[in-house]
Amino acid sequence: MNTLTLAVELAYWQQTTIRAVVGLVAVLLPAGTLVYLFLFKMMSFMQSRLGPMEAGPYGSLQLLAEVGKFLQKEDIVPANADRVVFKAAPFVVLVSTFLLVLVIPGGPDLMFIDVDTGIFLALAVSSISVIGILMAGWASASKYSLLGALRATGQLIAYELPLVLAVMGVVIQAGTLNMQGIVMAQAEGEIFGFGGIGSPFIITQFLGFAIFLIAVQAELTQPPFDMPVAESELVTGYLTEYSGMRFLMFFIGEFATAGIFSALAATLFLGGWYVPGLDPTDNLFNVIGPMVLLGKIILVAFLIFWFRFTYPRFREDQLQTLAWKVLIPLSLVNIVATGVLKVVF
């Protein structure tokens, strides 16, 4: 990486402040984009209706109106609830989401932290959100909430394994856990001697990509894996007793996590901020990198939401069977095959 010379030297606290603000934007901007583009508009078009049209041109300000509505609502805590745990739960979920964004690089010099453990750190902090969900379900003092939280936990534990194992293939191919290293391995790699487009791991690790996307779908507890919030059985599961601001936080958490998992998938399998044909150490990527990454995020998120709006809900036993009997064995086979091919070639 070339050393970037800045016009001004920034103190550590100034850098940290800038990082915090950029981090907030990097979490909220893709989340808002996904909600408007896919949840409001694409779903409407797929169902032969227009969706929001009144607030702003083509309803583009609808999101702000919704946020304003949630902020005005009363923050209700059930009488029998465990108040402290009930109120802390959405924060635990949000912390997990905001920590996830740290490892994603936006350009050769654009990153929050350059850590050796990279993707491993991301997968570790993504598992914290389960505790927030369990806290929410238990503290609500409602049977629907508790059942929803237990379903969510069973599902998240089951699908965390294929999620981690699917990434292993990429790590073996790249030879590093560091996210920047994984991007560089794709930018500089070649497929059987042909290096024209680099080596985006979606080609060599297509099985890993498919397993990763299915597991992400389940981690987000959205259809077809939405047993934890199945509205016909459990009202809205662990979200049932939440209202106003705290419901909004869970909502933001869900879609921000969708955006960040899309960013992880884009970085791991589609080459992250890199576009084929250019020099990956070029300073140009510090400018266009984030935009390239956002484009790839929207591409991956399109797939995620397409599945969401298309398939009906799984039954609980089908959901567990898919994870333990199909995805985990497949990803183990993928790891073995990748390891053997890595040694042979």
Add this chain to the structure above:
Amino acid sequence: MIAMAALQGFDSLMSGDTVVAQNIAFGILAVVMIVAALRMVTTGNVVHAALYLVIVLAGVAGIFILLGAEFVGVTQVLVYIGAIVVLFLFGIMLTRGALGEDEEADTEKRRMAVLVGVLVLVVTGGAVLDSFGDAAVNRAAPSLTAEIGDTIFSQYIVPFEAVSVLLLAALIGAIVVARKD
């Protein structure tokens, strides 16, 4: 073990040649961990105890990261917070996750627990002091994940394989115990 770590922390804080920010961060983590650990064993609610345990384990991960053991810190989060405590909570809530104070939590087993706790503290503390003594931690050079991987799969391959087989045996044993039919 926490008390030992705290003592060592204050010791190096006074020696003057260490990074101040690291020591301040360590002090905050240590206080939070001690308070959470005490609350964990004194609280009357099982779920609260598990949540306090999360804070203690997160503090352990923080201390590992402060010492430059990044991989171990992240593993701590993934394994202990993300898996073990979640399974604790899952089990508690499936069986008896009552809200409010739980009278049964406060039993005569308390004396035994104190005894076991003190024994564990003495044994682990003694072992750590015996094997490391005054050896200083190299804070300047964080340990790399690749080096840890190389060491595990070359120098420590036999213990590693033994642990794998042991875990597999435990797994099969758990299934056999759970499925009596």
